[in-house]
Amino acid sequence: RMRGGAPAAVSGAAAAPDPAHGQGPERGQAPAAAGYVRPAQLPADIADFSGRAAELTALTGVLSDPARTALAVAAVSGMGGIGKSALALRVAHHVKDAYPDGQLYADLRGTGSDPADPGTVLASLLGALGVPRREVPPSAEDRARLFRTVLDGRRLLLLLDDARDIAQVKPLLPGAAGCAVVVTSRARLGGLLSGRHVQLEEFTPEEALGLLRQIVGADRVDREEEAAAALVEACARLPLAVRIVAARLAARPGWTVAHLVARLADERRRLTELRADDLAVAAVFELGHRQLTGPQASVFRRLAPVSRPGIGLAAAAAALDLAEPEAEELLEALVDAALLESPAPGRYRHHELGRDFALNLPAPAGEFGPPVQHRLLHHLLGMAAEAFQWMIPGDPVHRSIVAAAAEPGEGRLADLTGARDWVVAEFDCALHAVQLVVRRPDAADTEPLTMAADLLVALSSFGQDIPYARITATAAELARAATLRGNDRAAGRAHFLIGNAALQATDLGRARAASELAVRACRRAGDRAILQQAYNDLGVIAQFEHRFGEAAECFDEALVLAEEQGHRSGALTITLNAALARVRGGRAAEALPACEEALEALREMADHHGVAHALCVRGQALHELGRLEEALAAYEECLDLCDAVRIPGQRAQADYRCARTLSDLRRPREALAASARAVAHLREVPGRGRDRGYALLIHAGVCLAAGRREEGLRHAGEALEVFERAGLPEAAEARVLLERGVAVRLGC
Known part of the structure; x- marks a missing residue:
């Protein structure tokens, strides 16, 4: 608000007559004798106006x-x-x-x-x-x-x-x-x-820094560019807050920008720091807060701990223990009062500084804290369990999640598309809910840690739709908290997520360590659903490291657990993994019947992902047995299926396997096209380092066989880097290929 201009009762203007006594002219008629005055009442312009x-x-x-x-x-x-x-x-x-x-x-x-x-x-x-x-x-x-x-x-x-x-x-x-x-x-x-x-929305970073430079001076700001950027972000780029910190710096030439950033780091004291002379950020929120009704003020306070970075209407209503229509009316009233933001229909959030203000408001006992957080966690877990069932139907993990969810989703997700949409919309809210539990655990109750772990497991099944690395980072925090509190079920699930992510990234040392921790914790907790998954991951790790006997033992453990839980699709996947370990261990003839049996069962179940995987494993078994035409047919069927139902990762794997078979069939042009497709696709996919290494290795071999030596050597070198970085035995194959290519180039 401007200061120094004329108030509503304009300075120097004649006061209105008392309606009970004074007499004015006829209704709406201009006074005949009135002399028009040219007013010039605008307050002075702001000299350091910036942005907009x-x-x-x-x-x-x-x-x-x-x-x-x-x-x-x-x-x-x-x-x-x-x-x-x-x-x-x-x-x-x-x-x-x-x-x-x-x-x-x-x-x-x-x-x-x-x-x-x-x-x-x-x-x-x-x-x-x-x-x-x-x-x-x-x-x-x-x-x-x-x-x-x-x-x-x-x-x-x-x-x-x-x-x-x-x-x-x-x-x-x-x-x-x-x-x-x-x-x-x-x-x-x-x-x-x-x-x-x-x-108006918050300043852009450039606008906020522009105002800071106007008031503090460009030289001083530019000397500490990173600190200046951090400072305006600590102000949530609210113009008033930026103006206040700029005024404080201008009045204190001995302060560095970094010093003020450090003073703003404690969110509980941030509003205290955002005060200079008669300017105060808290005051603008206080003015709005005074106008709220009791229910509106209660919602404003109670939602503050869980609304970062945003929350949907259904989740907010559940957290507040209100019916959705009532919650929507109150939330929209807060949006109208500019105390909440609504970035999209049905979604709400506090401004960062408004959230600080709300968290510092006094409230009745029990209005903050666990009740709101727990109700939100129950709601999110129920919805995530339903989404998980759409993504991986019949998995015993779903039954264990539902058992922990006090509020099932109750059929609110119509199909897999609806499940994906919900996960994407509420992912940030769910991750924040988990972090609240992890960072502020209730000493008397470890159930929230269990629910937090289940929520992460459910979300992890949507790895293609969400930033999976953030799940892994949160799982690491959860693992430490759960271990400290003696919650083996939560710790086991968190370690499993860490290990599985490391396996996808071909970080085998970290994957093995985390998966072994998961196995031990799950055994203590009796968590058979995740124990099955952890043993399967250990089998895959052992197979990658060419320890095929150990791989078979791990797969056997996982298979027993899958069968005990009636997890048919899981048992078939483990059977295929065990078959692949046998193929790679030189026992393709032994692996092929199990692979054929699994493929038939997966076809009956219409499990497209499982069928694609089975076709790829079958192709590898047939190739090793010298039945190249049959192997090629298996790969081509896999490619067609992957195109039809959009399984890009499996398609890339089928492409480079197909290229190897085509090369052995003396069909170099087709082999080059297939291996090039796989390399191009896997360059764009994060993680999947082992697949990328294999694609590069096979493409290098196909290029060398086709007489394209320089291209072959370049890709062989890239494959060697991938395998060495991951600590994979295939590095030896890449070295042999490089040596052979160099020898041919030198005419040796």
């Missing part, structure tokens, strides 16, 4: 349009401290010369406890225009008519700052097309029929 270039252009364009035939209105809305008044004042000063009959200004005090009465404001505006006090009508309606009459045929600019709502603004609008109005409000003034509305 697009908004400034849009609003000044509306107010400067010579072709308009109706009153021009430029409305600016947004949360407190976002810079509404500063922008409105800059706009008004830019266009004031187009309004030769003057400028009026009124502070409507909309965010205060005593908003300006429109009738009182009109009396002040009329007085500023030269209407004598005795001729100001007693009623607000007549004053509004007289105001429009006085301004008829004139070109005048009116700035209305801090409007409460459209009802406060409408009586103050001139009727003349030659006039213009600039109005600011925390609420979006949807009832305005003409003009342009701008909803």
